[in-house]
Amino acid sequence: MRLEPAAGLGLGAILGLTALALTLRPATRARAASSRLAVRAPTLDPRAAVHAARRMNRAAGVIAASVLADSAIEHYRGSFHNKAMVTPLVTATLSLAASVHGNADKDAAAHRLRDAVYAAAALTGLAGTGFHLFNISQKPGGFSWQNLFYSAPLGAPAALILSGLMGFLAERVRDTVPGQPPTIGGLSAGRVVAAVTSLGLLGTVGEAGLLHFRGAYHDPFMYLPVTIPPLTAASIGHAALGRSHRRRSLTRFWLRFTALLGFAGTGFHIVGVARNMGGWRNWRQNVLNGPPIPAPPSFTGLALAGLAALGLMQDHPDD
């Protein structure tokens, strides 16, 4: 497979324009529709949108922290062979910083710098996925199992896309016109975030599944991230498409379970490193060679985003 640079640039341009279009407040359109919506929407508390946005900032931050630590370790392992390997460290750090800032910020308006940082993070993730695809395609054997297992992982930069995207969506939710339900591109924000969460979870499951299959599921707990999060993804995906004013206790349960699973995964991976030859005393090899300690909390970040989405849908039902 060959990736044409022009196609990459074109894709980047389209995404950039879409992002730019989304940052514009749909004020006029929203006002025109406000009388119709106001009839059906319950009391609109402007703080509700900011609250939801901050929850999403936290979700984006957790994913960014996971990506930052994971890419730092893995790219150090790769000896920063290509100078571009520093990029995710920079953008993930910025995304984390923007998330911390967003979490502390109670303003009901998008922040330009945060917007730029989140967009840059998402684009870096996209470019990184392209790089990793290209890297695998150049290896002898191309897209063989061997290369998918042991070359640059495809799912890792995708996590940076999710962090940037979640943060970017958080800014859109925060940018809600007072008295209006939060929307993203004309759609209910809660539904959009729920859908992104569902797809993100499925992608992360794919990555965990691939690498746990490589690890031959030698520990029964390795089945957890390929069984629980798919249920969660189905549940939150169903919520994205289904009726909005429902409690969805079961979906919340799966999301909380998945959030917990992300942290538990880190614990399991710490034990996994200890079980490698030489254990933690041989950390300089085993932290690189063993299971990636910072990877699992990506699940936690996505689950937090899913919970924020449910909150949004409950606060602003659209049916």
Next chain:
Amino acid sequence: MTDRYPAYDVLAKRWTESWNEVTRKVIDRRLAAPREPRFFSASEWRTLGALCDRILPQPKDRPPVPLPAYVDQKITDGRLDGYRYAGIPPQGVAWRRGLAALEAASQEAHGGSFHALSAEQQDGLLHRMQHGDLTGEAWGGMPCNLFFQHRVIPDITHAYYAHPTAWNEIGFGGPASPRGYVRMGLDRRDPWEAAEATSRKEAARARRNDSDVV
């Protein structure tokens, strides 16, 4: 031999996380191999010593790897290869017979013991052995080229590269137990691996080997 890994000493890894107790025991045993023959007779020992000097000549400015001692130890310990050519008897028998036949060939060709010959004369006999041109009753039906190819070369070279002195030459870190390798790609190096000297970076690499590579 050019020093590709200046200032690198694999034994400096001894008390680091690279080696564990098992590795230390294995290395200690190799370094403590008796320098006197336990399997070979005195005359076989002299022939073997001269043979080793021609197969793997060693520099005079460092203690040599005790090649004859390692060959003797392998036979004494009964460490087998796991396979054997049908034309060659078991390793101890093959070695005894091969050394005696080499000595006989030396007497016949030059009227003297193999170990007392000049290097050129020794090499001449070894070339004939390699090409299957040494015959006689002393070989007992064992093809001399098979003996050369499957006993002499492997046993002596394996002995050489089992010793830390050889590892220093090639920048090898010893048994990967417990610490092995992470960066497997071509021309990639883990920080605990020896750094190969290039003419340009020689000095810097030498300093790094001295301090970091443990």
